Amino acid sequence: MQETISFTPFLSVSPIAEILWLIPAVPMIAAGVGALLKQPKRKAAAALAIGSMSFSLLLSLAAFVHVVAAWAHGAAVRETVNFSWIQVGTQFGGGQVDLGWVLDPLAAVMLVMVSFVGLLIFIYSVGYMAHDENFTRFFCFLSLFAGAMLGVVISNSLLLLFMCWEIVGLTSYLLIGFWYQKPAAAAAAKKAFLTTRIGDVFFLLGIVWLFAGTGTLLFYNHGAGSMEAQALTGLLAQHAALGLTATGAIALLIFAGAAGKSGQFPLHVWLPDAMEGPTPVSALIHAATMVAAGVYLVARVYPLMAAGAHLTHGGMLLSGTTTALTVVTWVGAFTAVFAALIAVAQNDIKRILAYSTVSQLGYMMAGLGMGGVAVGMFHLITHAFFKSLLFMGAGSVIHGCHEEQDVRKMGGLKSVMPFTFLTYAVGMLALCGFPLLFSGFWSKDGILEAAQHWSVAKTPFYMLVFGALLTAFYMTRQVSYVFFGRWRGHKTAHESPAVMVVPLGILAFFAIALGLIGTPAWPWFHAFLDDRAVSFDIHGFMEPGLVRLMATSAAVVFLGLGLGWMLYGSRSSQAEEPDALEKSAPMLWGWLRDRLYVDELYGVTVIAFYAWWARVADWLDRRVWGGAVAGVAWGFGLWAKLNRFLDMNWVDGSFDKSCEELGVGGGLLARIETGRVQTYLRILALAVVALVAILIWSSRA
Amino acid sequence: MTPLAGYLLVAALVFAIGLAGALTRRNAILVLIGIELMLNAANLNLIAFWRYGPHPELLTGMIFAIFSIAVAAAEAAVGLGLVISIHRHAHTTDLDATNRMKG
Amino acid sequence: MNLIFYLIAALTVAGSLAAMLLKNTVHCALALTVALAGLALLFLNLDAQFAGFAQIMVYIGAVAILVVFAILLTKGSETPKDGVFSRSWPMGLVIAAAVFAVFGWAVLQSVSWLPQATPAPTVTVEEIGNALMGRYVLPLEIVAVLLTLALIGAVIVALHEKEGAE
Numbered sequence: 001m002q003e004t005i006s007f008t009p010f011l012s013v014s015p016i017a018e019i020l021w022l023i024p025a026v027p028m029i030a031a032g033v034g035a036l037l038k039q040p041k042r043k044a045a046a047a048l049a050i051g052s053m054s055f056s057l058l059l060s061l062a063a064f065v066h067v068v069a070a071w072a073h074g075a076a077v078r079e080t081v082n083f084s085w086i087q088v089g090t091q092f093g094g095g096q097v098d099l100g101w102v103l104d105p106l107a108a109v110m111l112v113m114v115s116f117v118g119l120l121i122f123i124y125s126v127g128y129m130a131h132d133e134n135f136t137r138f139f140c141f142l143s144l145f146a147g148a149m150l151g152v153v154i155s156n157s158l159l160l161l162f163m164c165w166e167i168v169g170l171t172s173y174l175l176i177g178f179w180y181q182k183p184a185a186a187a188a189a190k191k192a193f194l195t196t197r198i199g200d201v202f203f204l205l206g207i208v209w210l211f212a213g214t215g216t217l218l219f220y221n222h223g224a225g226s227m228e229a230q231a232l233t234g235l236l237a238q239h240a241a242l243g244l245t246a247t248g249a250i251a252l253l254i255f256a257g258a259a260g261k262s263g264q265f266p267l268h269v270w271l272p273d274a275m276e277g278p279t280p281v282s283a284l285i286h287a288a289t290m291v292a293a294g295v296y297l298v299a300r301v302y303p304l305m306a307a308g309a310h311l312t313h314g315g316m317l318l319s320g321t322t323t324a325l326t327v328v329t330w331v332g333a334f335t336a337v338f339a340a341l342i343a344v345a346q347n348d349i350k351r352i353l354a355y356s357t358v359s360q361l362g363y364m365m366a367g368l369g370m371g372g373v374a375v376g377m378f379h380l381i382t383h384a385f386f387k388s389l390l391f392m393g394a395g396s397v398i399h400g401c402h403e404e405q406d407v408r409k410m411g412g413l414k415s416v417m418p419f420t421f422l423t424y425a426v427g428m429l430a431l432c433g434f435p436l437l438f439s440g441f442w443s444k445d446g447i448l449e450a451a452q453h454w455s456v457a458k459t460p461f462y463m464l465v466f467g468a469l470l471t472a473f474y475m476t477r478q479v480s481y482v483f484f485g486r487w488r489g490h491k492t493a494h495e496s497p498a499v500m501v502v503p504l505g506i507l508a509f510f511a512i513a514l515g516l517i518g519t520p521a522w523p524w525f526h527a528f529l530d531d532r533a534v535s536f537d538i539h540g541f542m543e544p545g546l547v548r549l550m551a552t553s554a555a556v557v558f559l560g561l562g563l564g565w566m567l568y569g570s571r572s573s574q575a576e577e578p579d580a581l582e583k584s585a586p587m588l589w590g591w592l593r594d595r596l597y598v599d600e601l602y603g604v605t606v607i608a609f610y611a612w613w614a615r616v617a618d619w620l621d622r623r624v625w626g627g628a629v630a631g632v633a634w635g636f637g638l639w640a641k642l643n644r645f646l647d648m649n650w651v652d653g654s655f656d657k658s659c660e661e662l663g664v665g666g667g668l669l670a671r672i673e674t675g676r677v678q679t680y681l682r683i684l685a686l687a688v689v690a691l692v693a694i695l696i697w698s699s700r701a
Numbered sequence: 702m703t704p705l706a707g708y709l710l711v712a713a714l715v716f717a718i719g720l721a722g723a724l725t726r727r728n729a730i731l732v733l734i735g736i737e738l739m740l741n742a743a744n745l746n747l748i749a750f751w752r753y754g755p756h757p758e759l760l761t762g763m764i765f766a767i768f769s770i771a772v773a774a775a776e777a778a779v780g781l782g783l784v785i786s787i788h789r790h791a792h793t794t795d796l797d798a799t800n801r802m803k804g
Numbered sequence: 805m806n807l808i809f810y811l812i813a814a815l816t817v818a819g820s821l822a823a824m825l826l827k828n829t830v831h832c833a834l835a836l837t838v839a840l841a842g843l844a845l846l847f848l849n850l851d852a853q854f855a856g857f858a859q860i861m862v863y864i865g866a867v868a869i870l871v872v873f874a875i876l877l878t879k880g881s882e883t884p885k886d887g888v889f890s891r892s893w894p895m896g897l898v899i900a901a902a903v904f905a906v907f908g909w910a911v912l913q914s915v916s917w918l919p920q921a922t923p924a925p926t927v928t929v930e931e932i933g934n935a936l937m938g939r940y941v942l943p944l945e946i947v948a949v950l951l952t953l954a955l956i957g958a959v960i961v962a963l964h965e966k967e968g969a970e
Contacts (some may be wrong), residue, residue, distance in 0.1 A: 675803030678732070678796055678890060682724050685899045692906045696913065704809070708850070709911045711813045715820050715839070717904030722824030724896030725889050730829060730874050734836050737867060738820050741843050744855070752850045757925035760935045764943075766847075766855045767932075770862050771947050775954035777867045781874040782961040788878040797890055 016059075016066045017079040017103045020154055023059050023111060024164070027052045028147030034140035045136035046126050049143045053119045056150060060111035067108040068528070077531050078104035080156050080220050097211075098218050102156035105529045106373065110153040110296055113381050117288045117388050118146045120503040124392055125280040127499035128399060132278075138178060142284070145171035149289050153296065158207050158217040158226070161297070165203075165261070168293060169196050172285055176277040188273035195270040199260020206253030210304075213238060213246050219300065227303040236307055244323060247307040251324035254301055255331075262294025263358045264365060265335045269599050271358050275350040279395030282350060287357055287387035295364045295380050298328065299373045306372075321456055325369045332365030333451075333460040333467075338596070340470035344477070345582075345592035349394045349407050352478050356431065357387055359467060363447055366460055371450025374526040378518045379443035381525075385514060386430035386440055389507035393424035396496040396504065397482060407481040409490075414483040417495045421483050423504040428479050430511040432472040432561065435554040439515035444468065445553055446518065446526075452549060465556055472560025480568035520546060708749035716742035729784045729794045733777065740773045809849060816842030827888050829875045837868045851924045854932055 030052035034045050071077050082100030122142060129138050148171060151164030170193075177189030211217050214231040216224060223230060238246035258264075263271040274286050285291070298305065305324045336359045343355035360383050368376030398405055400417050414421045430440035448468075451461035487493070495501070517524040520541055527534030541547060582589040591597070672683070719738030726732060744766045751762020788794050819839030826832045840863045847856035890896070936944050 673803060675800030676796055677729075677799075678724055678896070681732075682896060682899050685720060685724065685903055689899070689902045689906050692910060696906075696910050700913070706911055707809060707813070708846070710908060711816065711846070713904055713907035713911065714817055715843075716907065717900045718817070718820045718824055720903055721897055721900035724899060725893035726824065727886070727888055727890050728829055730871060730878065731824070731832055731888075733874075734823055734832060734871060737836065737863070737871075738823065738839060741840065741859075741863070744859070745843060745846060748847055748850050748852045748855055752852065752925070753922055757922070757927075760927065760932060763852055763855055763927065763932065764935055764940050766852070767858055768940075768943055768947055770855075770858055771951065774862050774867055775951050777870060778958050779954050779961070781870055782958040784874055785877050786961055794878050795886075797886075 024150035031144035057115040100156040185276040192270040203257025258294035283391035288384035329369030335362030367447035389427035476564025
């Protein structure tokens with residue numbers, strides 16, 4: 001492995017692009033240092049994490065400004081820095097694997113979003129985790145996560161992205177199972193890791209196939225990258241199975257990885273269970289950043305996904321579609337409705353938000369599939385802000401209600417926790433897509449507009465509209481249960497401290513303000529990502545069917561809000577009283593509350609098979625291999641016993657026996673020494689006889 | 702049977718008798734008597750061979766016998782002295798009883 | 805082989821048999837004397853007069869007396885309790901018989917090689933004296949030393965014993 005840092009030779013990159021690697025590196029280093037800190041050093045741990053994140057934020061803002069400036073002046077907006085990492089020897093076919101980072105509009109907006117939301121959540125965690133004894137460990141993991149996520153964002157190589165992707169998965173596991181003494185938390189962490197792993201297997205297959213097909217894993221490399229025209233046309237020509245081209249197959253494989261991380265059906269099962277982790281974790285990872293990584297991945301490899309269809313310069317889908325994008329759309333739309341249905345019947349405040357996240361991720365995927373990179377990414381950015389706002393607000397509520405999480409045991413918190421209520425309401429309305437004022441309206445409308453104009457089918461449009469209705473309905477239900485009516489809990493609630501509430505306010509501001517950069521009158525965001533000029537034009541609203549669409553979505557939102565208010569509004573129910581909807585449709589309610597039995601299905605099929613297989617392997621290991629080893633050991637034992645027997649009886653025995661016999665022989669011989677003279681005389685006489693006889697005999701002849 | 706053979710047989714007989722006595726009698730003195738008989742038988746052998754040998758004028762046999770007598774006398778004296786010493790120690794002349802040199 | 809030889813031989817054999825078989829030790833000593841006398845007569849028969857008379861003087865006159873003294877000094881006259889013969893006397897008898905058999909066989913076997921009869925040699929004392937002082941002077945001197953040693957040794961043995969007894 002030769003480390004030759006070879007920067008792109010003739011195009012000099014800007015200084016900010018050259019030091020871009022610091023953005024993920026500094027939080028990772030902070031995590032490394034934080035891992036060595038002892039438990040009582042809380043201030044140091046928090047300072048390290050927040051300091052490193054602030055540094056990353058500043059650098060991200062500088063990068064963003066730089067890209068905006070380049071875009072405004074019509075200069076090249078995409079800068080890459082690549083270096084070779086592994087050189088494959090010629091006996092294996094030659095070639096090399098490169099790593100690198102990229103700075104373009106997509107990366108810039110993600111950088112700012114991740115570092116900004118991340119910093120706010122870090123500050124929030126100082127207050128939320130103040131009573132936890134593992135404070136330092138928490139911030140170490142948070143820094144590691146932030147570093148890895150930023151690495152995913154700026155990565156220009158699919159391999160580097162995958163490496164950071166895996167670190168993100170690891171830190172997600174560590175943070176979900178932060179309170180590992182709770183069996184539920186440990187199980188949830190394991191579930192999250194394994195479910196995303198299934199997606200990652202397909203992702204890895206896609207990476208390998210891409211490398212084999214194009215010879216490079218870099219996205220952009222001055223025309224030689226895998227997302228650039230030359231490589232893509234080559235891949236389009238290769239045919240895989242089932243009528244797909246190589247591009248389609250690779251795109252679907254990569255989408256499988258994204259589906260795992262972003263909780264699309266059927267790999268969504270880990271996200272609701274991940275709520276076992278602390279609320280800042282849910283806010284950061286499972287609302288704003290990690291789950292968005294899947295969407296970001298699809299956006300990054302969009303040229304691959306859309307290869308064959310007609311794209312604009314920046315990646316907006318103009319006409320036509322590909323198999324991969326169709327699959328993405330359908331999976332996204334289905335997930336959106338599926339998760340929204342389940343969210344209606346949940347009672348845990350965080351679980352409602354978790355299913356809502358799954359549903360919104362489905363929206364984003366559908367938006368990417370039908371409308372292109374900008375449409376999906378805009379919803380991602382707005383969603384990051386209001387969903388993390390909602391989670392942090394829920395955390396504030398949980399903290400104020402003394403760690404209570406069941407909405408049936410809350411109520412009337414509007415007067416007790418006013419600031420939380422206010423910011424929560426902002427977030428809730430943004431999520432529902434309340435018309436005009438809130439960013440969620442504009443971003444969701446962008447997706448609906450794309451769905452309306454989709455050439456393949458109209459069904460996703462209707463599904464997404466139905467999903468919007470459900471979203472408004474269940475959010476109203478949640479807010480009514482929590483903030484309105486009478487207090488149904490046991491102890492009195494209280495407002496949260498400033499360090500937790502101030503970030504809520506900041507996020508609420510952005511939940512409203514971000515809408516401004518994505519309106520049809522001034523679609524700054526879309527133009528920025530698309531790398532085209534933009535200007536404020538009120539006639540943007542005059543597009544055919546746009547006003548009708550806006551009115552339709554507004555009506556749907558109001559319908560959902562009204563239904564929710566009607567059923568759950570100011571009724572102060574008792575904690576144990578069954579839900580209003582439950583009373584009217586108990587069987588349906590039961591299905592929805594039990595999450596449509598997806599987990600149970602997995603338990604019966606996949607997990608049961610795996611348990612059986614584990615039993616087989618265990619039997620094999622213990623009986624067959626273990627038996628063989630035991631057999632060999634027994635054989636050796638036998639051999640040792642035989643040797644011992646031989647040694648004791650033959651060798652020792654013979655030696656002892658011969659010594660014994662020697663003694664006996666000596667004893668026998670000693671009998672000659674009788675001590676009596678006459679015996680000696682007799683022996684003499686006998687000897688004489690013998691000698692004389694011999695003499696005579698020999699002389700006879 | 703030549704005269705020489707006769708004397709030799711007599712000498713052998715006396716020798717055997719003396720040996721038998723030396724081997725079987727308990728009393729140490731009687732063993733010494735047996736030994737004296739054996740010596741005398743040897744002397745007879747010597748004289749007989751001198752008498753009927755090729756060169757009697759050399760007197761070899763006679764002189765040998767005379768020396769043998771002298772030595773036997775000396776040996777008898779010393780031997781009997783020893784027997785008396787043993788008798789003083791062990792208060793017995795029984796040879797079966799004197800087996801302290803037993804191995 | 806004349807009668808005289810047979811008679812003397814019979815006397816000698818009888819005497820030696822008696823010396824070995826009698827129970828009373830003194831009787832054995834006296835029988836020894838008879839045997840010694842017989843042997844002396846045999847020497848005389850063989851024309852070895854000097855040897856014969858030396859035999860009478862030394863053996864009968866000194867050794868036999870010495871044996872009798874020893875018997876008397878060791879209370880040998882009393883008959884022992886367990887009998888005069890040792891426990892394993894048949895074995896000794898067999899061995900002695902074997903010895904006699906071997907010697908007899910040797911003698912009878914080589915009879916043909918021996919001369920039949922030779923004239924009697926005439927031996928004078930002068931010749932014996934010359935032989936002793938001439939040819940056999942070395943053995944003479946050695947025997948003299950031996951006798952001296954024996955004398956001294958016997959005295960020492962008797963002397964030590966005396967001191968030890970006291």
